Amino acid sequence: MxxxxxxxxxxxxxxxxxxxxxxxxxxxxxxxxxxxxxxxxxxxxxxxxxxxxxxxxxxxxxxxxxxxxxxxxxxxxxxxxxxxxxxxxxxxxxxxxxxxxxxxxxxxxxxxxxxxxxxxxxxxxxxxxxxxxxxxxxxxxxxxxxxxxxxxxxDVIVPSRLLEKEQFGARTIRPRIRGRLPQFLKPVGNRPVRVPWKSERRSRSLPVAPELARRLDRSVGPATGFRAGTGAALTALRRFIRDHLPGYATNRSHPEIDATSQLSPYLHFGQIGPHSVALAIKDAVAPAGDRAAFLEELIVRRELAVNFVRYNGHFRSIASIEPWAQRTLEEHAHDKRLHLYVERQLANAETHDPLWNAAQRQMVTSGWMHGCLRMYWAKKILEWSSSADEAYDVCVRLNDRYELDGRDPNGYAGIAWAIGGKHDRVWGPERPIYGKIRYMSFASTSRKFNSRAYIEKWSG
Ligand SMILES: Cc1cc2nc3c(=O)[nH]c(=O)nc-3n(C[C@H](O)[C@H](O)[C@H](O)COP(=O)(O)OP(=O)(O)OC[C@H]3O[C@@H](n4cnc5c(N)ncnc54)[C@H](O)[C@@H]3O)c2cc1C
The missing domain is CATH 3.40.50.620 (HUPs)
Known part of the structure; x- marks a missing residue:
């Protein structure tokens, strides 16, 4: 015992x-x-x-x-x-x-x-x-x-302190995590209590008193597309396994068909834990490649983000990125910007780019944006801001304000990746504004999926 x-x-x-x-x-x-x-x-x-x-x-x-x-x-x-x-x-x-x-x-x-x-x-x-x-x-x-x-x-499968220091990228964290999965990827269990809690003292029941509702910042209303709670999370997980896990490795790159799990808000609020999700996916009847692709996101990428926030004290700012990325962005700090938008225009989806505007509207209306478009969304903010520093801050503010899963290690790591090449590699050829940071264009991004259907779905 x-x-x-x-x-x-x-x-x-x-x-x-x-x-x-x-x-x-x-x-x-x-x-x-x-x-x-x-x-x-x-x-x-x-x-x-x-x-x-x-x-x-x-x-x-x-x-x-x-x-x-x-x-x-x-x-x-x-x-x-x-x-x-x-x-x-x-x-x-x-x-x-x-x-x-x-x-x-x-x-x-x-x-x-x-x-x-x-x-x-x-x-x-x-x-x-x-x-x-x-x-x-x-x-x-x-x-x-x-x-x-x-x-x-x-809320991680491999305890984050076992990784000891900030990891350079998926390449370095992957073997460290995979080697420990046999030890840690096990059911958590729900043991009974031996001594029940008995008290006349009633807990304050939820939803909590109207006095709280009056004090909240009501500038962003409830999200339309998500029911909250562990029950809803488990239903979403089951539906995903049935309808979208087979084919996930390919279809996750298609924002027009919503073929990812949309579990990120539940994971963010801890309404479901990564163990429950990972074990259900591991045991699901679906092609091995699809299960592996999902577990790579849920475990390796997600725990890389947790590692970033835990070990990098600057995770909310551009100071978190690698020296090579700092240098290349500084070298291109004075490059001409063809479009410049202030935060209000971005928040209102008032740019010249219909795909970007559609993604912004999806986030504002539904509280969630498709992962492929989050990358594009943040990179364009870099291109349309007067400095990389400002772009980073605007991304953090908009992401945390509108995404139901915002204020999360994944968000900070995603923004650091998109704007500052965090966990990524040096890219060539060197481009205006981006320098050696990976670039994404409207033409190449919208060619990869049925962007017209997506834009129509989220048109104003
Ligand atoms: C600029 C930018 C901002 C982002 N902001 C957030 C955020 O605020 N909150 C958030 O949870 N995620 C964020 N992400 C990561 C990722 O886009 C979302 O986790 C994912 O799209 C959520 O959708 P899903 O649950 O359907 O993912 P699925 O594809 O079904 O993946 C399952 C789970 O794996 C994890 N995951 C998937 N992709 C990634 C990734 N790239 N990095 C880390 N973990 C991942 C998530 O926990 C996700 O719920 C951001 C990425 C970028 C590039």
């Missing part, structure tokens, strides 16, 4: 404070849910349950709902809250407590510390966030020193 000490040694677990022994007066195990917003197949929740079962204590989940977020809009909140309402029900059904507190950004850690003082946990489990720096963890854990705090890397 595993001991608490062995649990802490698991490679998914990072011990976040100096407290080694559980609080002897503790009464429960608290799981502070942030990114992995699901009740099932969640390694962080499972670690909390395993520890609580050893201690013969109940588990309580805490969710601090920020009343305002610098980049999240009504669109993101609506999706998150719909998903959380389902998560709450399943968690309560598993006899685990679930508490939501509305917090302001500045005081969320203090509110959590207050919550811990009320509940007195023996141990606190959090889920890992690659964008969260060590100093933030130190500041947070200093507020409740009585219990050990562990974070669990719940």
């Amino acid at each position: 595993t001991s608490l000490h062995q649990l802490a040694e698991d490679s998914r677990v990072i011990v976040r404070n100096g407290q080694a022994a559980v609080d002897p007066d503790g009464r429960c195990v608290v799981y502070r849910m942030r990114r992995s917003q699901r009740a099932l197949d969640n390694p962080a929740l499972e670690t909390a349950i395993a520890a609580a079962n050893m201690l013969e204590q109940p588990v309580v989940v805490f969710f601090g709902l920020l009343e305002r977020h610098p980049t999240a809009k009504l669109r993101h909140y609506a999706f998150m809250l719909e998903g959380l309402a389902e998560t709450e029900q399943v968690i309560l059904g598993r006899k685990i407590g679930f508490m939501v507190r509305i917090c302001s950004g500045a005081n969320s850690d203090r509110q959590f510390a207050r919550f811990c003082r009320e509940l007195r946990p023996s141990l606190v489990i959090c889920d890992e966030d690659p964008g969260r720096r060590d100093w933030k963890w130190k500041r947070e854990t200093a507020l409740y020193p009585a219990a050990p705090v562990w974070s669990v890397d719940a």
